Amino acid sequence: MRQVTHTLTSETNGPGLYEITNRVVDWCQQQSMQKGLLTLFIRHTSASLTIQENTDPDVCHDLQVFFDRIAPQHGSYRHSAEGPDDMSAHVRSILTQSDLNIPVRDGRCALGTWQGVYLWEHRTAPHERCVIVTVQGE
Amino acid sequence: MRQVTHTLTSETNGPGLYEITNRVVDWCQQQSMQKGLLTLFIRHTSASLTIQENTDPDVCHDLQVFFDRIAPQHGSYRHSAEGPDDMSAHVRSILTQSDLNIPVRDGRCALGTWQGVYLWEHRTAPHERCVIVTVQGE
Amino acid sequence: MRQVTHTLTSETNGPGLYEITNRVVDWCQQQSMQKGLLTLFIRHTSASLTIQENTDPDVCHDLQVFFDRIAPQHGSYRHSAEGPDDMSAHVRSILTQSDLNIPVRDGRCALGTWQGVYLWEHRTAPHERCVIVTVQGE
Numbered sequence: 001m002r003q004v005t006h007t008l009t010s011e012t013n014g015p016g017l018y019e020i021t022n023r024v025v026d027w028c029q030q031q032s033m034q035k036g037l038l039t040l041f042i043r044h045t046s047a048s049l050t051i052q053e054n055t056d057p058d059v060c061h062d063l064q065v066f067f068d069r070i071a072p073q074h075g076s077y078r079h080s081a082e083g084p085d086d087m088s089a090h091v092r093s094i095l096t097q098s099d100l101n102i103p104v105r106d107g108r109c110a111l112g113t114w115q116g117v118y119l120w121e122h123r124t125a126p127h128e129r130c131v132i133v134t135v136q137g138e
Numbered sequence: 139m140r141q142v143t144h145t146l147t148s149e150t151n152g153p154g155l156y157e158i159t160n161r162v163v164d165w166c167q168q169q170s171m172q173k174g175l176l177t178l179f180i181r182h183t184s185a186s187l188t189i190q191e192n193t194d195p196d197v198c199h200d201l202q203v204f205f206d207r208i209a210p211q212h213g214s215y216r217h218s219a220e221g222p223d224d225m226s227a228h229v230r231s232i233l234t235q236s237d238l239n240i241p242v243r244d245g246r247c248a249l250g251t252w253q254g255v256y257l258w259e260h261r262t263a264p265h266e267r268c269v270i271v272t273v274q275g276e
Numbered sequence: 277m278r279q280v281t282h283t284l285t286s287e288t289n290g291p292g293l294y295e296i297t298n299r300v301v302d303w304c305q306q307q308s309m310q311k312g313l314l315t316l317f318i319r320h321t322s323a324s325l326t327i328q329e330n331t332d333p334d335v336c337h338d339l340q341v342f343f344d345r346i347a348p349q350h351g352s353y354r355h356s357a358e359g360p361d362d363m364s365a366h367v368r369s370i371l372t373q374s375d376l377n378i379p380v381r382d383g384r385c386a387l388g389t390w391q392g393v394y395l396w397e398h399r400t401a402p403h404e405r406c407v408i409v410t411v412q413g414e
Contacts, residue, residue, distance in 0.1 A: 001274070003311065035141065041377060041386070043387070044388055045329045045391055051236045090328060090335055100236065103143065103177070105143070110270055173281060235373075241317050241410050252321055
């Protein structure tokens with residue numbers, strides 16, 4: 001077994017789901033790993049990772065609306081030093097993922113037909129986000 | 139270190155938690171891996187994975203009631219092309235897990251005394267669900 | 277590639293986020309693993325794991341307030357045999373993580389600048405909690 005690692009950076013421009021499926025899948029294929037596990041890790045606490053349907057864009061819209069309702073940006077939070085949208089970003093992060101595992105089979109990420117990999121930005125201002133991708137296998 | 143992988147399929151019949159602990163634990167033991175990590179990955183975005191108490195069935199009932207309240211099936215979603223229960227299924231999926239890691243020790247999954255592994259179906263119609271199980275270790 | 281594993285126990289004293297970053301990071305460094313993946317797994321269903329900001333303590337306060345609102349301790353749950361705070365603890369557990377993955381680079385956990393690792397206790401009574409830490413790499 002061997003392992004390879006890579007840092008993927010992504011520019012975001014406001015709250016929403018940014019699809020990174022192709023970048024993850026393409027990098028994985030280039031490693032010529034026949035089988036193993038790919039792991040993603042986001043180095044932030046106000047942006048997160050998730051796997052969701054990547055066919056109908058309304059799904060991402062509705063997910064965003066759900067979070068706006070359940071963890072509103074201008075809620076009555078004590079933590080406000082970093083802006084009125086920061087605390088809701090932390091809440092949304094703990095409800096989603098800081099890491100994801102995806103199996104690798106026959107040299108490819110074994111995502112289901114409708115699964116896409118997303119970086120979910122929860123802050124309003126533009127950010128550069130950093131995701132560490134690791135594959136372990138053979 | 140070595141790795142072994144397996145596909146586990148599960149028939150579901152409406153929303154609820156379907157326990158797969160025994161199937162996962164038994165398969166793991168058959169691999170004769172003394173220590174390592176077992177990883178589960180579900181290839182869907184309207185069903186998910188979770189670890190929960192597997193003693194009192196009321197726990198699963200209450201978890202389902204919680205989701206019916208927080209992400210109702212007939213909410214006002216824009217995404218409705220796949221039926222009135224599909225969007226709430228996506229919301230419930232992002233709030234739970236698409237993957238789980240469980241350590242392996244002394245040839246067995248090191249689950250806690252009360253922990254069970256569940257496939258959580260969020261759709262109303264019957265489905266066949268696919269979970270990829272991988273163990274890496276020695 | 278090789279793997280090392282360790283059990284970390286933590287005494288808790290009521291609901292809240294208990295930071296375990298230093299214990300995890302220090303143990304990881306002692307393993308002299310240059311690169312790999314560190315995985316944490318909690319062996320309970322009424323306490324969980326999360327990665328969050330570890331600078332302003334108000335963040336942890338607001339996260340706790342959020343859970344008190346969304347999954348109140350004295351909600352109308354069917355499962356009540358283990359006390360009025362047990363079912364809300366299960367709900368909070370499924371909304372957070374039972375496992376976490378953190379990449380290892382240059383012999384260290386590659387956490388982001390503001391990221392801390394937390395054990396989140398959801399029960400009222402004092403508990404001893406057990407987290408299994410595994411690192412795989414080289």
